Amino acid sequence: MTVIRKAFAAVFVGLALTLFAAAPAAQAAPAAQAAPAAQADKLKLTVAGDGAEGVTIQATHPDGRRLEQVVRLVLTATGPDGQRIGPVQLEPQPEGHGFYSSGPVLSAGTWKVTVKSPAPLQGEATATVQARAAQTPPAPEPVAVTKPTDGAGGAGADWWPFAAAGLVLVAAAMGVAMLFGRRRTD
Numbered sequence: 455m456t457v458i459r460k461a462f463a464a465v466f467v468g469l470a471l472t473l474f475a476a477a478p479a480a481q482a483a484p485a486a487q488a489a490p491a492a493q494a495d496k497l498k499l500t501v502a503g504d505g506a507e508g509v510t511i512q513a514t515h516p517d518g519r520r521l522e523q524v525v526r527l528v529l530t531a532t533g534p535d536g537q538r539i540g541p542v543q544l545e546p547q548p549e550g551h552g553f554y555s556s557g558p559v560l561s562a563g564t565w566k567v568t569v570k571s572p573a574p575l576q577g578e579a580t581a582t583v584q585a586r587a588a589q590t591p592p593a594p595e596p597v598a599v600t601k602p603t604d605g606a607g608g609a610g611a612d613w614w615p616f617a618a619a620g621l622v623l624v625a626a627a628m629g630v631a632m633l634f635g636r637r638r639t640d
Contacts, residue, residue, distance in 0.1 A: 497525065497577030499569050506588040507558040511544065511569050514552055521552030525575050529556055534563035560585035
């Protein structure tokens with residue numbers, strides 16, 4: 455069998471395996487699409503503190519699929535000494551689909567936060583959030599920059615001999631394959 459026939463046979467077998475593997479998934483797709491339609495009007499909300507004076511919300515479908523469209527979320531909160539915040543409409547954040555953040559709306563203390571989503575995707579979640587005053591990061595320490603003293607061009611300057619050797623090896627392998635790959639006609 456020639457090399458070309460072997461290559462075509464390998465490609466054909468690969469395509470056949472791919473098609474046979476995809477067939478059961480294609481048959482199961484209509485059943486999988488029916489389940490989300492039944493829960494299309496629900497929304498799962500996960501509420502947590504952002505580590506400072508804000509709240510983060512992850513909105514997903516009940517089956518775990520990520521949210522593709524923007525929904526309107528409204529936050530209300532009750533804090534220490536009966537303080538109330540809200541309703542505050544939340545905007546989607548660029549961190550990902552279904553990710554919302556309130557920004558710094560809480561003062562330090564323990565807050566009971568409720569987030570609601572109206573129709574068509576209804577959902578509600580309540581969580582207790584510990585808000586802390588935002589802290590500033592410590593100042594970075596200076597880093598000393600040193601030059602090599604041996605006169606070399608640096609640690610990365612010795613890569614080119616390895617690249618040249620690799621190219622020579624590839625060229626030699628191709629040459630050997632071309633010489634011995636021809637069929638003799640005696």
